[in-house]
Amino acid sequence: MLALGERGIIVNVGRGSHIDEKELVKCLIEGKVGGAGLDVFKNEPHVPKELFALDNVVLSPHSAAFTSESLMDNVKLVAGNLEAFFSKKPLITPVNIFD
Numbered sequence: 001m002l003a004l005g006e007r008g009i010i011v012n013v014g015r016g017s018h019i020d021e022k023e024l025v026k027c028l029i030e031g032k033v034g035g036a037g038l039d040v041f042k043n044e045p046h047v048p049k050e051l052f053a054l055d056n057v058v059l060s061p062h063s064a065a066f067t068s069e070s071l072m073d074n075v076k077l078v079a080g081n082l083e084a085f086f087s088k089k090p091l092i093t094p095v096n097i098f099d
Contacts, residue, residue: 001027009035016042025050028057 001023004010010033012019021042027033028051035056041047044062051057080092 001033004033006031007034009033009037011037013037013039016040016044021048025054028054 001008001010001019010019010024019038019042024033024036025048028036035058036051037058037060038047038051039060040062047059051059077092083089084091
């Protein structure tokens, strides 16, 4: 984190465990890191309370995979794959387990 410097911004949308949250809070408070954008947390849904008070932090709920749009897209994909399978046509998203 310190390599980012006081103007650096940490963005984590992958896994909460990728960042030491206690160290991040300390670096943000002390100004050693410029800011953070976080979509995931180590102990979701529990977010370190200190982050809510910081002006240099943007928090968002980890819900990207569960939007109404993404769910409908998955429904269409499954339906398309089933239709292709039962029509003996190539699947939209084939999986080759022998490669």
